[in-house]
Amino acid sequence: MALTKILCAVDLEEGSAQVCAFASELAQALHSQIVLCHVTDSLQTLQKKPGLKDVTVGANGSIATKEGESPLSALQKAHFGTLPVETHLLVGDAPEKIASLAKSTGCDFIVTGSPRTGLSAVMRPSVGRRIQRLSGLPVTMVGSAVCDSILNVAAPLSGLAW
Numbered sequence: 001m002a003l004t005k006i007l008c009a010v011d012l013e014e015g016s017a018q019v020c021a022f023a024s025e026l027a028q029a030l031h032s033q034i035v036l037c038h039v040t041d042s043l044q045t046l047q048k049k050p051g052l053k054d055v056t057v058g059a060n061g062s063i064a065t066k067e068g069e070s071p072l073s074a075l076q077k078a079h080f081g082t083l084p085v086e087t088h089l090l091v092g093d094a095p096e097k098i099a100s101l102a103k104s105t106g107c108d109f110i111v112t113g114s115p116r117t118g119l120s121a122v123m124r125p126s127v128g129r130r131i132q133r134l135s136g137l138p139v140t141m142v143g144s145a146v147c148d149s150i151l152n153v154a155a156p157l158s159g160l161a162w
Contacts, residue, residue, distance in 0.1 A: 007035045007107040009098045009131070012049050012071060015113045015142075020079035022142045023111040033084040035105045036072050039094040046071070095127055099134035107137065114141030 008023035
């Protein structure tokens with residue numbers, strides 16, 4: 001199975017840039033498309049994030065800033081260049097929404113952040129593990145040490161069928 005579509009799920013926090021950079025390099029190496037998404041539990045939670053105080057929900061459910069751009073636009077422009085990117089902002093339970101989006105858009109791989117380290121990573125189930133269980137797809141959780149080592153392996157794999 002070839003990896004034709006990669007879902008990149010971000011939380012719009014500091015580590016989102018690293019998650020996008022990883023997904024972008026993987027997509028370029030494998031000639032894949034990107035589905036970039038953010039899931040928030042409520043509009044009020046999204047409005048607490050830096051620079052998103054004035055976000056609004058349109059009649060069709062789309063979320064945009066006062067200037068009319070999606071909060072994902074900056075990440076898309078900064079990290080994905082000419083790659084084909086489809087963006088989604090969703091409200092609800094993150095693992096459920098991400099798994100459902102991956103299925104509905106035909107993704108075959110999911111990349112997300114891994115904010116936990118040490119004992120908390122072992123003791124509490126992560127969002128990434130819930131996404132994997134719900135979607136049945138492989139999930140890579142990008143953390144600072146993981147990113148560089150996996151990217152070094154991705155380029156030689158670009159000719160392989162998954």
